[in-house]
Amino acid sequence: MSPLMKLSAITLDCAEPRVLAAFYQEVTGLEPHPRSDDDFASLRSGDGDGPIIGFQRVDGHRPPTWPEPAVPQQLHLCFDVADLDAAEARLLALGAGKPEWQPDEGRWRVLTDPAGHPFCIVVG
Structure with missing residues (x-):
């Protein structure tokens, strides 16, 4: 049975798409999509296989306040x-950034990108 859907993109809201794309480009090695601009930037693998990571400008963006629930994390990447x-x-x-509270620092770390989105690093 073939899958009904294939994941093509994950998009994060932020105040500065190019800045956040540059951060994730540096840490993942993904390449910038040639049609990125001030309102939307994205990264993709060099061979075009796999999902893109997108970053879209949202006026008045409020970064997540993880682990405090005032502004939920919305999603996180691992x-x-x-x-x-x-x-x-x-x-x-x-x-x-690195939040003070770490749920299991010996197994994984929770960090935040420059826009405040939590993400995890895990020994893989």
């Missing part, structure tokens, strides 16, 4: 890494 400490250090140097 990335496999070879070494948690090394990946965390690189991501923090690139502009990621």
Whole structure:
């Protein structure tokens, strides 16, 4: 049985699409889509296979306040890494944030992108 649907994109709301796309480009190695602009930017794999990650401008965007529920996280991305400490250090140097509360820091880390979206790094 073939799948009914194939995931083609994941899009995050933010205030500055190009800035957030540049962050994720640096950490994933994905390539910018040639039609990115100030209102929408996206990244894709070089071979075009797999979903794109999109970033769309939303006026008055309020970043998630994870783990506080005032502004829910809305969604989060998870990335496999070879070494948690090394990946965390690189991501923090690139502009990621690290919330004080970590649910299981020995197994995974919760970080936030420059727009405040939580994402996880997990030994994969």
